[in-house]
Amino acid sequence: MGSNDYLKLKPESATFLNLFLFTLSFNFVDIRTLADCPAGKERSYQSFGDRWIIVSSILLQKLLLAIANHLQTFKIIRAKIFGVPQETYGGKVKCGDWRIEVGKNNLKLGDDNGFRYYGGLTMMASTLAYESPSVIQTVVNNCWKMNLLKCYDFWNDFQGKPTTQAFAFQNTANDPNVIVVAFRGSSELGDWLVDFNVSWYNIEGIGHIHYGFMQALGLQNDGIDWPKELPSRPDNHQFAYYTLRQVLRDVVKANDKARFIITGHSLGGALATLFVTILAFHGESALLKRLQAVYTFGQPRAGDRNFAQFMNNLTKNYGFCYYRYVYSFDMVARVPFDFKNSWYKHFGECVYYNSCYKVFGG
Numbered sequence: 001m002g003s004n005d006y007l008k009l010k011p012e013s014a015t016f017l018n019l020f021l022f023t024l025s026f027n028f029v030d031i032r033t034l035a036d037c038p039a040g041k042e043r044s045y046q047s048f049g050d051r052w053i054i055v056s057s058i059l060l061q062k063l064l065l066a067i068a069n070h071l072q073t074f075k076i077i078r079a080k081i082f083g084v085p086q087e088t089y090g091g092k093v094k095c096g097d098w099r100i101e102v103g104k105n106n107l108k109l110g111d112d113n114g115f116r117y118y119g120g121l122t123m124m125a126s127t128l129a130y131e132s133p134s135v136i137q138t139v140v141n142n143c144w145k146m147n148l149l150k151c152y153d154f155w156n157d158f159q160g161k162p163t164t165q166a167f168a169f170q171n172t173a174n175d176p177n178v179i180v181v182a183f184r185g186s187s188e189l190g191d192w193l194v195d196f197n198v199s200w201y202n203i204e205g206i207g208h209i210h211y212g213f214m215q216a217l218g219l220q221n222d223g224i225d226w227p228k229e230l231p232s233r234p235d236n237h238q239f240a241y242y243t244l245r246q247v248l249r250d251v252v253k254a255n256d257k258a259r260f261i262i263t264g265h266s267l268g269g270a271l272a273t274l275f276v277t278i279l280a281f282h283g284e285s286a287l288l289k290r291l292q293a294v295y296t297f298g299q300p301r302a303g304d305r306n307f308a309q310f311m312n313n314l315t316k317n318y319g320f321c322y323y324r325y326v327y328s329f330d331m332v333a334r335v336p337f338d339f340k341n342s343w344y345k346h347f348g349e350c351v352y353y354n355s356c357y358k359v360f361g362g
């Protein structure tokens with residue numbers, strides 16, 4: 001890890017006894033048995049609130065790890081008995097299930113300067129991101145009459161496998177200058193492990209950012225924090241941030257009127273937000289000036305209060321809109337944990353729907 005300020009929890013090696021003792025007192029157990037942090041930073045976590053957040057996060061991760069292991073065993077047994085489940089193919093898609101609407105009303109681009117229209121479109125795109133590439137292609141091209149650019153399956157250097165999915169499409173039906181990028185959200189227990197993990201590392205000038213989200217976005221496992229241009233690799237793996245940034249660069253070169261919208265649900269919402277963060281970190285002003293909006297749905301917190309302030313300033317400086325949709329008591333929108341003025345903070349405008357689907361904000 002290149003940053004000199006970080007906290008990385010160790011749920012695999014943390015014992016229940018050490019977790020119990022650490023909850024009782026900071027002095028009963030060395031924090032390094034539970035987490036890695038720079039020398040001299042240990043006492044930053046001596047308050048009960050900080051200790052409770054660390055312990056709660058590790059306990060939740062240990063629970064999810066146990067469930068994941070049992071599910072993996074079940075999947076192996078099921079596959080041996082019944083065979084591997086088949087994916088849903090595009091030919092079985094019903095376009096009526098993928099209408100861009102609110103209630104029974106079709107949305108139009110001119111309504112509310114496109115807020116409701118693109119709110120509906122990005123909501124459906126964030127949902128569609130969970131489907132197979134063939135379903136995504138059928139819905140985008142045939143149902144929405146738009147142009148699918150590509151579906152992606154991105155590599156995670158820390159997990160040693162692809163964990164991040166996204167797709168990009170052009171709104172040729174109603175607004176052909178607009179490109180939408182949709183990130184897939186939490187679809188497996190491994191993703192939930194990331195959501196509940198409070199590990200973070202610091203980017204100078206931005207703040208503390210969620211470590212697992214950064215890994216999923218394309219952080220390199222070589223100790224170098226986000227090089228502006230990715231060095232050549234013999235494995236030719238694709239990483240979410242670098243690949244999608246190049247896609248948008250190519251679009252700008254081909255169309256000087258192009259605009260972008262980034263979206264995602266759950267983990268995908270955090271990735272949509274942090275994609276913009278790293279664009280700013282790399283000084284990608286040409287792309288940020290074309291960013292029309294970021295729409296997230298059930299997004300977990302992605303950074304601390306310094307990060308939140310950085311993002312608030314970024315939206316003002318470049319004039320793009322940021323809408324964070326939250327439904328009622330959605331747990332994911334309330335993790336990772338917050339405590340007073342430390343740990344994780346949300347930012348920007350919240351569009352909140354209560355359990356009766358009454359909307360507040362927006």
